[in-house]
Amino acid sequence: MSLRAFFSTVVGGLVLLSLLSASLLVGVTQALERVASTLSESVDGVRQAEELEVDLLIHSRLVSSPDTPLVADPSRGRSPLEIESDVHRQLKDLHTTASTDEERQVVAEVERHVGAYLEAQQRLSETGRNSSSFDGRMVATLDAALRSLERLIQINVDQAQHERVLANRWSDTANLLGLVLGLLLLTSLGLGSFWLRRSALRPVAGLQRAMRAFGAGRDKASRAPEEGPSEIRDMAQTFNEMADSLTHQQEQQLAFLAGVAHDLRNPLSALKLSTALAAPGRAEVTPERMQRTLSLVRRQVARLDRMVGDLLDATRIEAGKLELQPEVRDTRELARSVVELYQSSEPGHTLELGLPDAPVLVRADPARLEQVLTNLVSNALKYSPAGSRVEVSVRGDAHHAVVAVADQGIGMSPEELKGLFVPFQRAGNAKQRAPGVGLGLSVSRRIIEAHGGRIEVESRPGQGSVFRVLLARVDVSAPGLPAAPDEEEPAEGEGTGALH
Incomplete structure (x- = not known):
């Protein structure tokens, strides 16, 4: 598991826990708000029912004595008519606060009994105080209204108790969920810390020890354990x-x-x-x-x-201080001068020089380009058997000037070609055939690359090698270029001839 995946998982888990906690908190809050609202409605229903019950009892007391004149409510200074007005208002409030079908049915029943009670009281006051039939009806309807109010009060009390139990359940659920989420968070943090310590910090410590040991030179074989994320x-x-x-x-x-x-x-x-030989006491040295x-x-x-x-x-x-002094030169003359250099020093090989009729101009440092060609021709002679042929040729196409050096030497395998231009690296056969430190080809390639060109190699073991130097060709007709030198008759052995 990678550190990116681990931290993504941890952050994702924390975000998920946060969203879950927020959702649960919102749900619990909304549920408790509903419970509180229901409790408030139940309390209001109980209060209104009790007030209505009290007003009915006060009204009954004020109108129940036939020999006593009607007096005002001693507690609040209300007359029976004002109490009746309050009763009607309270009945409307009961309809408003009723939240269930059962409450609405009971409120309707209370309203019916209260209406019957007030009607009986009205008829009693119209017919006289001695009408026992209306008096009994008034008492019966009042009792029925009071019983209905008691039922309404009980319904609200039961509803309040139910909501209180529900609130306790929500509270317990919230506490349990909070505890579970807290334990889950602590467990996740513990597991994450353990994983980081075991799978991340320990490999980092091993890497640090290996780097210190290697950097201090105490243990060059020290390597870091490749484990962990x-x-x-x-x-x-x-x-x-x-x-x-x-x-x-x-x-x-x-x-x-x-x-x-x-x-x-x-x-x-x-x-x-x-x-x-020139030391004192030695015999006289002959001129030969x-x-x-x-x-x-x-x-x-x-x-x-x-x-x-x-x-x-x-x-x-390597220091980036290779200085070039480019000028427009004909690659034919450069190739000819290099071949002439080895004409007399290599009698055991045949050098063939192939040149085109038209100039092949390049913009290069002539000394550095001769250095590269000299290195290539020298290598071709060193790694070729005596009596073999080394061909140096020049050609040009629309974009490049190509100087090729081909030999019939030992050749190289594909594996040896991979490290051919690596500094200080030489193939096994090359080490045995000729001395050297393995810098010539590396330097040659860097010089050609500094000119914007490249060196290509084709080689097969036992069949020789071909090195090609490719440089950007300069158009001979471009303005500002010096005129090409007049062609001289090629000396013996030039052109496609051989130099021995």
Whole structure:
């Protein structure tokens, strides 16, 4: 599981718990509001029913004594007529507060009995105080109205009790849900902390220890454990790859230093032996031997110069300080000068130079381009058997100038081609066939890339190799370009001829 997925899950869970808690809180609040509203209505119903009951009893008392004149309500100063008006108002209020069908039926029954009571009282007052029939009817209807009011009060009391029980249930439910959500939140936090500690912090600590050990140089074999979330595994894998690369580079540097020391020792040993000939006490050296010795010294010095030059060029390239002085030149002349350079020094090979009739112009640093071509031709001669043919050709198309160097040497496998331009890296056969530090091709490729071109290679083991340098071609008819030099008659061995 990745850290992104973990934190997304945690945040999603917290959001879900928050929404659930908010929804439950809203639901409980609404339910309690309904309960409170119902309780308030029940209390109002009980109060109104009791007030109506009291008013009916007061009214009955005021009108029940036939020998006593009608007096006002001593408690509130109301007359029987005012009490009757209040009774009608209270009946309307009971209709308003009635919330169930049963309450509405009971209120209608109360209204019917109260109306009958007031009608009986009215007839009693019209017929006289001694009418026993109306008096009995008035008492019966009053009792019926009071019983109906008691039923209404009981209904409201029962409803209030039911709502109170419901409110208690909602309260218990809210407490239980709050406890469950709290426990769930604590459990989630505990599990998340445990997972982070076990699956994330421990691999991070291992990665930190490995980085410290490797960085301090105490343990170059130290590697980070590739475990935990995918991001940490990727970090550990990247660090391990970097550590492997650095270790490999250090090994290559050590091998490079050993190779440089070995390659420097050989020419230095030759120079040492050559200069020993002129030491005091040695026999007189013949002119022929002196010439051979000087020739040997020149070759070894040239070899040292190439090695030092490659090292300096590689250093300049890595530092980004490779300076070019481009100018428009004909690649045919550059190729011809390189071939002429090796004409006399390589009698054991056949060099063939193929040039087109028309100029093939490029904008390049001629010294650097000759350096690249010299390196390619030198490699072709070094890795080709004696008596084989090395072909140097120049051609141009609409966009590129192409200089190709083909040999009949040892060739390379696809695996060897992958590391062909890597600094200080040389194939196994190349190490045995010719000395060197493995910088020539790397430097050559960087020089050509600095010109905006590229080097292509085709090779097969035992069938030779073909190196092609591709540079942007300059149009010979473009304004401002120098005129192409007049073509001279090719010397013997030029063109498609051979140089031995």
